Amino acid sequence: MRRAIDNAVVWDGERVIERGSIGIEDEYIVALTDRPDGRFAADERVDAEGRLAIPGLINAHTHLYGSLARGLSLPEYGPRTFTQILEQLWWKLDKALDDSSVTTSALIGAMEAARCGVTSLIDHHASPNAIPGSLDRVRDAVCRRVGLRAALGYEVSDRDGEERAALGIEENARFLSTLDPQDRLWSAHFGLHASFTLGDRTLAAAAAAIPDGAGIHIHVAEGPEDERDCVDHHGLRIVERLDRFGLLRPRSILAHCLHVDRGEKDRIAERDAIVVHNPRSNMNNAVGTFDLAGFLDRGVVAGLGTDGLGANLLAELFTAGLAQRQTRQDALAGTFPQLDRLLFRNNPAIVERTFGVRAGRLAPGAAADVAVLDYVAPTPLNADNVLGHLLFGVAVHAFRVHDLYVAGRPILRGGAFVDIDEQAEYARAREEAGRLWKRIA
Numbered sequence: 050m051r052r053a054i055d056n057a058v059v060w061d062g063e064r065v066i067e068r069g070s071i072g073i074e075d076e077y078i079v080a081l082t083d084r085p086d087g088r089f090a091a092d093e094r095v096d097a098e099g100r101l102a103i104p105g106l107i108n109a110h111t112h113l114y115g116s117l118a119r120g121l122s123l124p125e126y127g128p129r130t131f132t133q134i135l136e137q138l139w140w141k142l143d144k145a146l147d148d149s150s151v152t153t154s155a156l157i158g159a160m161e162a163a164r165c166g167v168t169s170l171i172d173h174h175a176s177p178n179a180i181p182g183s184l185d186r187v188r189d190a191v192c193r194r195v196g197l198r199a200a201l202g203y204e205v206s207d208r209d210g211e212e213r214a215a216l217g218i219e220e221n222a223r224f225l226s227t228l229d230p231q232d233r234l235w236s237a238h239f240g241l242h243a244s245f246t247l248g249d250r251t252l253a254a255a256a257a258a259i260p261d262g263a264g265i266h267i268h269v270a271e272g273p274e275d276e277r278d279c280v281d282h283h284g285l286r287i288v289e290r291l292d293r294f295g296l297l298r299p300r301s302i303l304a305h306c307l308h309v310d311r312g313e314k315d316r317i318a319e320r321d322a323i324v325v326h327n328p329r330s331n332m333n334n335a336v337g338t339f340d341l342a343g344f345l346d347r348g349v350v351a352g353l354g355t356d357g358l359g360a361n362l363l364a365e366l367f368t369a370g371l372a373q374r375q376t377r378q379d380a381l382a383g384t385f386p387q388l389d390r391l392l393f394r395n396n397p398a399i400v401e402r403t404f405g406v407r408a409g410r411l412a413p414g415a416a417a418d419v420a421v422l423d424y425v426a427p428t429p430l431n432a433d434n435v436l437g438h439l440l441f442g443v444a445v446h447a448f449r450v451h452d453l454y455v456a457g458r459p460i461l462r463g464g465a466f467v468d469i470d471e472q473a474e475y476a477r478a479r480e481e482a483g484r485l486w487k488r489i490a
């Protein structure tokens with residue numbers, strides 16, 4: 050199938066092209082031109098009518114399993130620490146998930162991601178009472194029904210006992226073994242919850258089960274208690290502990306890393322592991338400030354995620370800048386070049402490592418992952434100020450994705466899902482959420 054998107058203001062990740070035309074063949078972009086006479090011969094042409102076309106956005110750390118928590122109120126809720134937030138909310142919710150609500154949570158979360166222009170996401174899943182086959186359910190909902198690119202992993206943990214830790218290891222190993230190198234729409238990590246809920250026996254079993262080229266996906270030093278626990282129980286810091294098990298790898302994703310020290314940052318850089326920053330979640334949980342400059346200056350592939358708190362990566366990036374400025378009391382902190390690296394350089398690098406496709410560029414050879422935004426600039430827009438438009442124009446106002454393509458497949462057209470009845474799925478989700486909430490109460 051050959052498609053063309055004509056008359057778009059194209060930001061290809063580097064340049065801005067007025068009245069650009071993007072040519073897509075099957076899963077890849079094959080042409081980009083601003084010459085009306087040089088347009089790609091396509092079976093189907095769509096007129097973008099001057100809208101802004103950008104590379105599809107990437108969420109490098111999320112939890113789709115939390116999608117049905119919105120509006121849930123828990124009578125006893127009153128956490129004083131990060132661990133209490135987990136105990137009083139997230140570990141109650143994940144235990145109540147069954148096969149059906151795992152699917153519905155993933156479907157709703159993926160639909161909302163699509164509406165935010167997300168074409169690739171990396172999910173960290175937990176459903177301790179519905180582990181076997183859960184990653185297949187999430188993949189079927191996210192990649193096959195909605196059509197997004199997704200990498201999945203199950204959060205192995207000792208918090209629910211030995212049997213569930215073993216089932217989690219089995220689920221990751223099984224899912225990794227089913228990866229199809231020809232299918233670039235889905236991938237996998239070996240998911241691990243966090244150092245403070247993983248004993249050495251479980252970590253050793255995970256290290257023995259993870260295939261050579263694969264990476265882990267784990268929370269690292271999100272709250273201060275994670276490092277304290279590691280030093281108290283294991284006599285070393287978290288990054289060092291993971292390294293002893295051979296788990297710091299180029300495909301490994303370490304989410305948060307708020308309380309790691311200098312030596313740990315050096316070790317992450319040395320091993321070329323990935324770090325993912327989630328500023329809105331960190332602020333919501335009051336857990337600490339990310340050392341943005343410290344990671345970027347070391348050359349660490351530091352990307353951006355939402356940690357399940359929505360899927361609006363542009364608002365997340367805007368907040369990343371605010372958080373740096375506010376906490377450091379420095380109006381020059383969180384610079385545009387730093388923010389650009391998080392979402393538009395490093396997140397695409399994470400996708401390349403994870404899925405083996407070129408992302409973050411609208412260029413021949415790159416994945417045909419494209420978001421066409423209902424944004425018409427009221428001031429001049431060019432390659433030098435496009436981030437200003439995305440952050441201070443798109444992110445802070447109501448924004449709507451007009452069309453979305455993932456691997457060349459149209460997911461949204463004219464602001465509506467092509468293959469999904471959104472109203473019907475939302476009605477089903479409200480019923481599912483009602484049943485889920487009753488199991489928690």
Ligand SMILES: [Zn+2]
Pocket residue numbers: 110111112173268304356
């Ligand atoms: Zn997380």
